[in-house]
Amino acid sequence: MSEDATTGWFDARIVTGAHPAALVPKSDPAAIAVHLDTYGMSGALVSSMASWLHDPVGGNAEASAVAHGLADRGVLACWTAVPPTPGELHSLDALVMQAVTEGVAAFRLYPRSHGYSPVDHAMDELYAALATNGLPLCVDVTEIDWHHLDHLATHFPTLPIILSNLGYRQLRSLWAAVRDHENLYVDLVDFAGHQAIEWLAARGLADRLLFATGLGLRDPGESIVRLAWSGLDDDTVAQIGAGTADRLFGIRRTAMADQLGGRP
Amino acid sequence: MIGRRPQRRVVDVHAHLGPYSLFYIAEPDAAAMVGVMDRTGTEVTVVAANRAIQQDAHLGNSQALAAVDAHPGRIAAYAVINPWQDPVRELERLTHDDRFVGIKVHPTLHRYPVTGSRYAAVWAFAEETGCPVLSHSEHQSAYDAPALFEAVAAKYPRASVILGHAGITAAGVDESIAAAVRHESLWLEVCGSQMTGPLIMEMIERVGSQRVLFGSDFPFIDQRMSLGRVVCAPLTDGQREDVLSGNARRLFRWRPLPGDSGVSDD
Structure with a gap:
């Protein structure tokens, strides 16, 4: 092992941003840099806590501000969307175009927290625009029903969908989802099932896994030690640690590096 | 950089064994658990079989003993006492089989409060022998909320009781800390889906590092999740060693854990 x-x-x-109901390590720009x-x-x-818990679209500016401030460290922004609603958001297509212009690398939805159906036809505009522009869609399993996830993955097969917060009780449902949809990925935030990473990797699905800590929501030590001391070989650890993200966000990472003269 | 090799020795005082009906567990057998332990620097793990806590204490306890026999020096066993399944018989078994090193109770699963008379024999046994008891504890539970253990500690002050999960939630950790501050017989164990390094730091700051124990709940939850919170927390070397192994070695004295090097009380 290396x-x-x-x-x-x-x-x-x-x-x-601040978490209102948990004692977790800080996630302000200085803490992220450390x-x-x-x-x-x-x-x-x-992404921003404000987008989840206060102002979904307005909070995106906070994510972009952090990304811009830490661009030299390879930080990218993830924005949040909600359905087009008069007075709140006029056009999902326009929001995605703005995001592309600003170098945003992905979108995240909170259907349950924000009170809408992720399979409402109005949301199709978002999914199509994300797929066209190569922006992954991120969602917690606590925010979406499995049958809605199946619907999305089926109707937008070129849209990468990254699941987060799997916990330790979801392997039966997860297996059915990743078996049926090649565009589903899982990040390591609270991916807590015993040997679950090794279980997926042994079935040829290591390339669907990507490292993430959930700093701001969870203790980052969970994911760090989970992957570092996993039973996987070095190449697979590196693939999950960075390779999958390179495939999913590589265009944005490269664009940022170009802007910064080769870094990061 | 974290590196791929653990730097410290670990004793895991909160673990299980075997399948569970509510969800699928990949590789829940003892051999796979020992494989994980080899990667994490874990010398010994104390297990309570899932069959024992979920359905049949007697059969499950036999499974735990089989794991001890299959992995000598690496696995130790709790005897699960279910207050509805002849607790006296299982206490007798525990008394006469020194492969058991402690008692595990799960009041929430067994729907019976720690203050109930059916648990009295457990606390009396622990007080008389020094056998440690690991209990599930859960904030706002009618059966094992952290505050309920204060009544147990007041009545059986020499019974060492480990509050598994330390109440689970952040508010439960606060309640567990308050109970442990008032009663020296209560110990705090750190596993749980809502646990964080800052919560563990609060336990150590308010109770002291010598009554906080590492546990993981594996194979429910991967052992490395809980371990990562302790390994990456801003603890001193001494505090981390206390939590990861030293305290367990000090607590499990009735029947010392495998590999015990004779840690003294001093």
Whole structure:
């Protein structure tokens, strides 16, 4: 085993901003920088707590501000969308175009928290625009029903969908989903089932896994030690640590590097 | 950089064994658990079989003993006492089989409060022998909310009781800390889906590092989840060693854990 296999990981989920109901490590820009430095990470995907718990669309500016401030450390923004609603959001297509212009790397939905159906036809505009522009869709399993997820993955087969917060009780449902849909991915935020990573990898699905800590929501030590001390070989650890993220966010990472003159 | 090799020795005082009906567990057998332990630096794990807590204490306890026999020096066993399934018989079995090193109770699953008379024999046994008792504890549970253990501790002050999950939620951790501050016989164990490094730090700051124990709940939850919170928390080396192994070695004295090097009370 090589110690190098645990450097250069991309943290595919950080949520910046205060958490109102948990005692978790901080996730302000300074804390994110320390987090990336401490564990030798190559970058991160950052969304905002405000988008989840206060102002879904308005909170996106906070994610972008963090991404811009930490661009030299490989930090990218993840925006949140809601259905087009008069007075709140005029056009999902326009929101995605704005996001592309600003270098956003993915979108995240909170259907249950934000009170709408993810399979309402009005949302199709979002999914189509994301697929066209190569932006993955992120969603917690606590925010969406499995049959709705199946509907989305079926109707938008070129849209990468990243599931998060699997916990330890979902392997039966997860298996059916990843078996049926090649566009489903799982991040390591609270992917807590005993040997679940090794179980998926042994079935040829390591390329559907991507490293993420959930800093801001959870203790990042969970995912870090989970992957570093896993039963996987170094190449597979590196693939989950950074390779899958390169495939999913690589265009944005490369664009940012170009803007920064080769970094990160 | 975390590296791929653990740097510390670990004793895991909260683990299970075997399948569970509510959800699928990949590789829940003892051999796979020992494989994980080899990767995490875990010397010994104390298990309570899932069959024992979920359905049949006697049969499940036999499964735990089989795991001890199959993995000498690596697996130790709790005797699960179900207050509805002849607790006296299982206490007798525990008394005469030194492969058991402690008692496990799960009041929430067995729907019976820790203060109920059917558990009295457990607390009396623990007080008399020094056998540690690991109990599930859950904030706001009618059966095992952390505050309920204060009554047990007041009546049986020499019975060492481990509050498994330390109440589970952040508010439950607060309640567990308050109980442990008032009663030296209560110990706090750190596994649970809502646990974080900052919560563990609060336990250590308010109770002291010598009554906080590492546990993981594996194979329900992967052992590395709980371990990561302790490994990455901003603890001193001494505090981390206390939590990861030293305290377990000090607590399990009735029947010392495998590999015990003779840690003294001093």
